[in-house]
Amino acid sequence: MITDEALRELVPAVISVLCRRGADFAAAEDAVQEALVESITAWANDPPRDPKGWLVTVAWRKFLDLVRSEAARARREERSESLAESGAVPAAEDSLELYFLCAHPALSPSSAVALTLRAVGGLTTRQIAAAYLVPEATMAQRITRAKRSLAGKRLNRNGDLASVLRVLYLVFNEGYSGDVDLAAEAIRLTRQLRVMSNHAEVAGLLALMLLHHARRPARFAADGSLVPLADQDRSMWDTVAIAEGVEILQTALARDDVGEFQAQAAIAALHADALCVEETDWTQIVDWYDELARITDSPVVRLNRAVAVGEADGPLAGLAELAHLDENLPRYFAVEAHLRERAGEVDAAAALYSRAAAAATNTAERDHLTLQAARLNSSRS
Amino acid sequence: MAKYLMLKHYRGAPVPEGFVPMDQWTPEEISAHMQYMSDFAAKLQETGEFVDAQALSPEGTFVAYGGEGKPPVTDGPFPETKDLIAGWMAIDVDSYERAVELAGELSAAPGKGGKPIHEWLELRPFLEAPPTVTD
Numbered sequence: 276m277i278t279d280e281a282l283r284e285l286v287p288a289v290i291s292v293l294c295r296r297g298a299d300f301a302a303a304e305d306a307v308q309e310a311l312v313e314s315i316t317a318w319a320n321d322p323p324r325d326p327k328g329w330l331v332t333v334a335w336r337k338f339l340d341l342v343r344s345e346a347a348r349a350r351r352e353e354r355s356e357s358l359a360e361s362g363a364v365p366a367a368e369d370s371l372e373l374y375f376l377c378a379h380p381a382l383s384p385s386s387a388v389a390l391t392l393r394a395v396g397g398l399t400t401r402q403i404a405a406a407y408l409v410p411e412a413t414m415a416q417r418i419t420r421a422k423r424s425l426a427g428k429r430l431n432r433n434g435d436l437a438s439v440l441r442v443l444y445l446v447f448n449e450g451y452s453g454d455v456d457l458a459a460e461a462i463r464l465t466r467q468l469r470v471m472s473n474h475a476e477v478a479g480l481l482a483l484m485l486l487h488h489a490r491r492p493a494r495f496a497a498d499g500s501l502v503p504l505a506d507q508d509r510s511m512w513d514t515v516a517i518a519e520g521v522e523i524l525q526t527a528l529a530r531d532d533v534g535e536f537q538a539q540a541a542i543a544a545l546h547a548d549a550l551c552v553e554e555t556d557w558t559q560i561v562d563w564y565d566e567l568a569r570i571t572d573s574p575v576v577r578l579n580r581a582v583a584v585g586e587a588d589g590p591l592a593g594l595a596e597l598a599h600l601d602e603n604l605p606r607y608f609a610v611e612a613h614l615r616e617r618a619g620e621v622d623a624a625a626a627l628y629s630r631a632a633a634a635a636t637n638t639a640e641r642d643h644l645t646l647q648a649a650r651l652n653s654s655r656s
Numbered sequence: 657m658a659k660y661l662m663l664k665h666y667r668g669a670p671v672p673e674g675f676v677p678m679d680q681w682t683p684e685e686i687s688a689h690m691q692y693m694s695d696f697a698a699k700l701q702e703t704g705e706f707v708d709a710q711a712l713s714p715e716g717t718f719v720a721y722g723g724e725g726k727p728p729v730t731d732g733p734f735p736e737t738k739d740l741i742a743g744w745m746a747i748d749v750d751s752y753e754r755a756v757e758l759a760g761e762l763s764a765a766p767g768k769g770g771k772p773i774h775e776w777l778e779l780r781p782f783l784e785a786p787p788t789v790t791d
Contacts, residue, residue, distance in 0.1 A: 501786060
């Protein structure tokens, strides 16, 4: 019996086949979802030898049913039937166009994410809704609207790769922890994309994901609380994922076409390389933040750079960097608290940790910062 | 992608200018108001931004642990409590700007004389899941 993941891997290729045979994307996507539903019962007793061929056949039939039920049936059907005979089933690599379409710049980020997870990832609307903690009807509507706003747009190999990478990064970085492991799904989709696109940033993004995913077992304590990088039990890091991430990154960097994701991955790789936090090569990390700041000009990057400077050259140097930045930046006070504590200003640090906790945008970070404030407050009394 | 709560207060929010309590509206005005609210929710469902909408009874009870082997202690309601939540609508939107736009639209619900009530809604972001990439 085919695994759920292997089945989902077939989805973009099957949609692509239907599109190439003349189906428009929205109808093709619906037809493939219907075929997937049918496969659950049909395959339970009689699994096909060629699951992809089965899906193409059934999805095409579903598509024709859809077409037949529409007004202009005669002409469209004729065209579809004649187109159907010409196409051999292409390989999975051909779903690159689908990545482009689902991440089309005309879509809002949340729509592009939802559509990518469904049409490229093969997840059901219910799974996507559960993963993002919204009602299924809301997610269904979001997907329908996204498809509607793509009406008339054709599958095209000259899509915007940067948009695709941003969507995959969002899936990876902002995933909730529901039944569907969005981080693992983002890695799977990026891995699949890398087979089809040899752009260095695709490799950079995959390396970045692998290197961060490798730390996941160490990121949370048994009670669910956040463990910061410096305190993580590094023996829990996934060395296989790290080795793969580093190798992919090195190959990408050798091409001398550095971009945002490669630079971020390089920073993650330097952390991964240190057996204990004291061994971290902060000087090189600062260099990579400089590179990243040149590429993105992001204030968040400069904030993280101040942390690295604080480690490389001491907390006072870090605070000097921080003085140039806007205190309204997310995590600004958390960074300042950490630097002040290291500079020996315990009272100021405790107050700043509390202030940072109040400004935190997620509960794990808020609880962690509250804990830091409490630790300093109780050490003084 | 961020979730926000639009909180509607019975009490505790600033009072809009020319405020008239609902029991002094005509039945038609109340009905127009209700229609606006349900149309608004339906619109959010259609745009794929709706998460939840609930109304709360103004009367509630305070409950606390009563100690080992004892039943919970109840108290209240406290009519003097400053803040009183009437209900909420939760939305999932692409930006803070969009959340503000929607809250403004909800606050334009018609009241006395069919004019927008300009009710103050409190917009509160949900705390999110922690991001994976932090360094």
